[in-house]
Amino acid sequence: MFKIGRNDKCWCGCGKKYKQCHERSDEENLKEYVEKGYPIPDRHLILSPEQIQGIKESAKVSIAIMDALDKFIKEGVSTEAIDRLVYEMTEDAGGICADYKYEDFPKHCCTSINNVVCHGIPSEREILKNGDIVNVDITTILNGYYSDMSRMYMIGQVPDNAKKLVEVTKKCMLSGIDAIKPYRPVSDIGNVINDIADENGYGVVRALCGHGVGLKFHEDPVVNHYRTDRKTMIMVPGMVFTVEPMINEGTWDCKVSSEDGWTVTTADGSLSAQWEHTVLVTESGYEILTL
Ligand code: MF3
Numbered sequence: 001m002f003k004i005g006r007n008d009k010c011w012c013g014c015g016k017k018y019k020q021c022h023e024r025s026d027e028e029n030l031k032e033y034v035e036k037g038y039p040i041p042d043r044h045l046i047l048s049p050e051q052i053q054g055i056k057e058s059a060k061v062s063i064a065i066m067d068a069l070d071k072f073i074k075e076g077v078s079t080e081a082i083d084r085l086v087y088e089m090t091e092d093a094g095g096i097c098a099d100y101k102y103e104d105f106p107k108h109c110c111t112s113i114n115n116v117v118c119h120g121i122p123s124e125r126e127i128l129k130n131g132d133i134v135n136v137d138i139t140t141i142l143n144g145y146y147s148d149m150s151r152m153y154m155i156g157q158v159p160d161n162a163k164k165l166v167e168v169t170k171k172c173m174l175s176g177i178d179a180i181k182p183y184r185p186v187s188d189i190g191n192v193i194n195d196i197a198d199e200n201g202y203g204v205v206r207a208l209c210g211h212g213v214g215l216k217f218h219e220d221p222v223v224n225h226y227r228t229d230r231k232t233m234i235m236v237p238g239m240v241f242t243v244e245p246m247i248n249e250g251t252w253d254c255k256v257s258s259e260d261g262w263t264v265t266t267a268d269g270s271l272s273a274q275w276e277h278t279v280l281v282t283e284s285g286y287e288i289l290t291l
């Protein structure tokens, strides 16, 4: 069980003590899974209404930056200019870019073009050209609260196959999110995503995953986007995590650049797309915080 004190306030925000509110129903809902040996989230992963509010404020900044990028990104723009816009808008909002200096990452966001799966490093030398597809991934810290999101951008006239990959990947993210239900294992998400990828002959990246987020950048649970019958963590109201499938037109296999130590590309050189939202598990399902 997730070790919430019986006399602590209930996670639901009612103001009552836990023992007078959700303690019994939580125990009943989780009992079956505890017996079957599924991991149950630790108490610190169940966020309070105040903490969730903090993440929502952070998400507002992330959304505003992405909306600005929707207008800004076009042919001829460098990924360095994208990075600068992200940095300046984050600063103006009183926030911090979580990416900067995270494990020595040198920039403020990730810009991943065509066969780059993720963690592309913005650069002055990298200019968006007609036909490119690019993912921009940002994480804002506002008053200590993290929100993590990414979108795809299509530059000018994009080939049909690239457009389809971008659209199917968005469907993968949204359908994966739609599988979120409290007291179900997190693997429900990847199972749905992998089905859609299979239908389209695409590969689901296995080396990188969604993650708990909110009070830290990367936290439990691990949210795999591929199919698994392993016993994964049970989703409980108050948990916040990302769903961020990376879908390849070819093989799921990837490699990391030996030059910069960051840039992940598809092993076969095929195109890759990704979308990301930060999502809250609720009593009835979920709420997308970065929408
Ligand atoms: N935003 C990425 C994620 O979705 C993490 C980027 S870490 C960085 O988890 F160091 F590459 F910026």
Ligand code: CO
Pocket: 148, 210, 211, 242, 244, 276
């Ligand atoms: Co993320």
Ligand code: CO
Pocket: 137, 138, 139, 148, 149, 150, 244, 276
């Ligand atoms: Co991200």
